Amino acid sequence: MLDLDIKYLKFKTYLNTYCPYCHQSFNVETKDKKQLVLKAVFKGQETDLILSPYLDVFEVESSIPIETNEVLDDILCPECHKSLISKEICCGECGSPVGHVIISALSRLIPFFICLKKGCEWHGLTKSDERKIKLKIPRQEMPEQDKTLRIHNHQEVPYGYTSELASLEAGRCLQCKAPKCVEGCPVDIDIPAFIKLMRENDFDGAAKKIKERNVLPAVCGRVCPQESQCEAKCILGIKDMPVAIGRLERFVADFERKMDLVKIPVIKNKTNKRIAVVGSGPGGLTVAADMALLGYSVTVFEALHELGGVLTYGIPEFRLPKSIVQFEINYLKELGVRFELNHVIGNILTVDELREHFDAVYIGVGAGLPVFMGVEGESLGNVFSSNEYLTRMNLMKAYRFPEYDTPMPKGNKVVIVGGGNVAMDCARTAIRTGSTEVTIVYRRSRHELPARLEEVHHAEEEGIKFKLLTSPVRYIGTDYNSLKAVECIKMELVEPDSSGRRRPVPIKDSNFIIECDSAIIAIGTGPNPIIFSTSPDLKRNKWGYIDANEKTMETSIPKVYAGGDIVTGSATVILAMGAGRAAANTMHKQLSKK
Amino acid sequence: MKEFGSVNDILEFAICQEQEAVEFYSDLASKMKIEAMRIVFNQFAQEEMGHKAKLLDIKEKGIYEVSSEIISDLKISDYLVKTPAANDMTYQEALVLAMNKEKSSFKLYLNLSERAPNAELKSLFLMLAQEESKHKLRFEIEYDDMVLKEN
Numbered sequence: 001m002l003d004l005d006i007k008y009l010k011f012k013t014y015l016n017t018y019c020p021y022c023h024q025s026f027n028v029e030t031k032d033k034k035q036l037v038l039k040a041v042f043k044g045q046e047t048d049l050i051l052s053p054y055l056d057v058f059e060v061e062s063s064i065p066i067e068t069n070e071v072l073d074d075i076l077c078p079e080c081h082k083s084l085i086s087k088e089i090c091c092g093e094c095g096s097p098v099g100h101v102i103i104s105a106l107s108r109l110i111p112f113f114i115c116l117k118k119g120c121e122w123h124g125l126t127k128s129d130e131r132k133i134k135l136k137i138p139r140q141e142m143p144e145q146d147k148t149l150r151i152h153n154h155q156e157v158p159y160g161y162t163s164e165l166a167s168l169e170a171g172r173c174l175q176c177k178a179p180k181c182v183e184g185c186p187v188d189i190d191i192p193a194f195i196k197l198m199r200e201n202d203f204d205g206a207a208k209k210i211k212e213r214n215v216l217p218a219v220c221g222r223v224c225p226q227e228s229q230c231e232a233k234c235i236l237g238i239k240d241m242p243v244a245i246g247r248l249e250r251f252v253a254d255f256e257r258k259m260d261l262v263k264i265p266v267i268k269n270k271t272n273k274r275i276a277v278v279g280s281g282p283g284g285l286t287v288a289a290d291m292a293l294l295g296y297s298v299t300v301f302e303a304l305h306e307l308g309g310v311l312t313y314g315i316p317e318f319r320l321p322k323s324i325v326q327f328e329i330n331y332l333k334e335l336g337v338r339f340e341l342n343h344v345i346g347n348i349l350t351v352d353e354l355r356e357h358f359d360a361v362y363i364g365v366g367a368g369l370p371v372f373m374g375v376e377g378e379s380l381g382n383v384f385s386s387n388e389y390l391t392r393m394n395l396m397k398a399y400r401f402p403e404y405d406t407p408m409p410k411g412n413k414v415v416i417v418g419g420g421n422v423a424m425d426c427a428r429t430a431i432r433t434g435s436t437e438v439t440i441v442y443r444r445s446r447h448e449l450p451a452r453l454e455e456v457h458h459a460e461e462e463g464i465k466f467k468l469l470t471s472p473v474r475y476i477g478t479d480y481n482s483l484k485a486v487e488c489i490k491m492e493l494v495e496p497d498s499s500g501r502r503r504p505v506p507i508k509d510s511n512f513i514i515e516c517d518s519a520i521i522a523i524g525t526g527p528n529p530i531i532f533s534t535s536p537d538l539k540r541n542k543w544g545y546i547d548a549n550e551k552t553m554e555t556s557i558p559k560v561y562a563g564g565d566i567v568t569g570s571a572t573v574i575l576a577m578g579a580g581r582a583a584a585n586t587m588h589k590q591l592s593k594k
Numbered sequence: 595m596k597e598f599g600s601v602n603d604i605l606e607f608a609i610c611q612e613q614e615a616v617e618f619y620s621d622l623a624s625k626m627k628i629e630a631m632r633i634v635f636n637q638f639a640q641e642e643m644g645h646k647a648k649l650l651d652i653k654e655k656g657i658y659e660v661s662s663e664i665i666s667d668l669k670i671s672d673y674l675v676k677t678p679a680a681n682d683m684t685y686q687e688a689l690v691l692a693m694n695k696e697k698s699s700f701k702l703y704l705n706l707s708e709r710a711p712n713a714e715l716k717s718l719f720l721m722l723a724q725e726e727s728k729h730k731l732r733f734e735i736e737y738d739d740m741v742l743k744e745n
């Protein structure tokens with residue numbers, strides 16, 4: 001059966017075109033012209049039909065006047081004179097008859113169709129043929145800073161796609177009828193729809209399409225683990241590399257920002273209801289944006305002196321420029337959201353006090369408490385938690401000491417314990433601030449590294465050493481209680497139970513020493529108890545995280561909602577945003593009932 | 595150390611050990627500040643009660659089996675600094691405590707098996723040691739999954 005769902009060929013490639021019968025080439029090239037030449041029959045007369053090999057201009061060179069919208073009677077091969085009209089297919093745009101030629105694309109011969117109506121300018125492939133070509137366009141790499149230069153600066157590593165690269169990459173998408181990528185996205189972005197808009201060069205429209213579901217696309221395009229979410233599901237990924245959905249998302253969001261296309265909407269239905277948001281991480285910002293757009297008056301209380309949560313104090317500049325986070329926050333300010341800095345809720349104000357003054361309270365305080373392994377010597381000098389290290393470096397700008405008054409936690413030889421994004425961020429910050437030997441120690445194998453693939457790749461390029469299947473067992477100090485080495489043990493993976501998950505077990509007598517002058521523990525975080533000290537009724541689970549309804553984000557206290565890392569434990573930006581949106585939906589539903 | 599003359603002696607001793615563990619965890623549960631941790635320790639106590647019931651059953655029926663199954667030892671607790679029990683313990687600390695407790699029971703039975711006067715008693719001690727290592731593994735797996743995520 002012929003697949004009649006024919007697609008318009010969007011990317012303007014030079015096409016080699018041939019007669020399907022005698023295989024004569026239709027391409028004619030002179031010194032200054034490249035053309036496709038066919039014969040056309042119109043009102044009983046024959047004339048030359050000249051097309052551009054990029055198939056962007058349709059012109060007829062003849063004495064016969066052919067008006068726009070008139071349909072040619074036939075087109076013929078100039079060599080064998082056979083009619084090229086297709087019996088099975090008609091124009092995908094206007095339904096007129098089409099001429100059938102073949103094109104040579106990536107060493108294959110593929111049927112290709114040309115509409116006979118002047119002015120329609122439609123040229124296309126059947127969907128299954130289009131697939132054959134699309135599979136062969138390689139996934140486009142993002143240009144990035146040279147690895148030898150970038151370790152001496154803190155600027156962002158990838159530059160992002162150019163519009164040409166973005167269009168090429170968008171052209172790889174198959175526009176599946178039952179797209180799997182959307183299933184992989186935690187906030188259900190209509191991925192094929194935004195990519196379709198990109199293929200029509202409507203980058204602004206594409207950005208707006210994403211924003212229907214995700215308020216921080218420039219952030220998510222940079223930090224989401226796409227390889228385990230949308231891209232893991234992309235159909236193209238079965239045989240080839242998946243569409244670079246994250247890079248496209250980043251491109252359109254940057255395009256919208258750089259071209260100044262972000263519009264501040266006029267909020268019509270203002271209510272006099274007030275919402276308090278505790279914590280300005282991605283979850284809190286999402287609640288603030290959604291509720292402000294719905295007309296509520298929103299106040300965000302942030303404990304620190306800067307906004308953005310982990311986006312600001314955790315993820316380093318070279319991975320997520322602070323100007324992007326700032327831009328999003330400015331947008332919220334323009335929407336009318338108020339921000340109260342240096343407000344530690346649980347301390348300066350309690351949750352109960354917020355409940356008295358606001359109609360609903362959202363708690364999105366993240367999981368900012370450092371977790372240690374509990375092995376000997378963790379309290380030695382120069383053993384840092386990743387939280388302290390990154391906060392000093394990023395938020396308190398230690399890397400710009402003495403310009404900023406924060407001494408830099410420094411070490412020539414640094415050991416980082418852990419294998420997630422946090423560990424990679426610490427390692428890559430250390431190498432940029434003058435450490436000469438940075439080693440990541442991770443208990444499991446490479447395959448289990450939880451960090452984004454791109455971060456691992458960049459870390460390796462930057463000269464970070466990986467000691468995999470290795471676990472620290474003891475930190476060894478000098479006489480002055482300052483760290484001088486880490487004793488480690490080699491691990492092997494065994495399958496201890498029927499779960500099928502392989503787990504690391506120490507190999508007897510395989511201990512060895514890594515000399516170092518500082519160590520950073522990046523094995524995870526826990527819930528900070530401050531907010532609970534004055535809210536004992538806020539129900540928590542055994543891990544100490546808030547017990548909130550998974551769908552509505554309601555907590556054990558009426559009018560109080562919670563989401564993000566303080567509910568799930570350390571997770572991802574997009575999951576925190578998803579929780580924020582769910583909470584905003586419930587709040588709005590409940591507040592509009594009254 | 596106590597001398598054991600018969601299978602019954604040993605089972606009596608093991609049942610007492612489990613009962614002590616039940617009381618230890620129940621007592622901790624009653625002291626916990628947050629409710630979820632109270633539930634955790636009550637659950638640990640329940641599990642110990644389950645172990646006790648299993649031993650009572652063996653004692654009554656007189657049947658037990660030493661399986662050849664090798665129980666993995668993830669050795670997580672081997673390198674952890676011991677922290678004392680407190681009323682504001684976190685779940686991480688509770689797991690470390692439980693792992694260490696099961697480990698010392700395992701060691702005790704292993705030790706006793708080495709000194710057992712005959713093959714029958716030796717195999718019974720080994721069975722008990724194996725049970726304890728299974729209990730420890732259950733805590734180790736949870737610790738490995740939830741604490742050592744390294745993310």
Ligand SMILES: Cc1cc2nc3c(=O)[nH]c(=O)nc-3n(C[C@H](O)[C@H](O)[C@H](O)COP(=O)(O)OP(=O)(O)OC[C@H]3O[C@@H](n4cnc5c(N)ncnc54)[C@H](O)[C@@H]3O)c2cc1C
Pocket residue numbers: 223224225278279280281282283284301302303304307308309310311314315316343344345346364365366367368390421422425452528530531563564565566570571572573574576
């Ligand atoms: C170094 C690092 C790198 C990461 N990399 C990635 C990545 O690449 N991709 C990814 O998807 N995720 C990554 N994550 C995880 C991600 O950043 C978090 O899952 C996400 O930020 C959680 O968002 P949140 O809104 O729950 O809270 P957070 O971002 O943690 O923000 C919470 C905010 O609440 C404030 N707060 C805390 N207590 C109080 C209080 N009592 N009163 C008032 N305010 C308070 C905090 O100061 C903070 O600003 C990373 C995390 C870290 C630490």
Ligand code: SF4
Pocket residue numbers: 172173174175176179180181182191192195233234235236243245
């Ligand atoms: S699964 Fe891949 S190819 Fe299909 S619509 Fe989604 S991004 Fe495009």
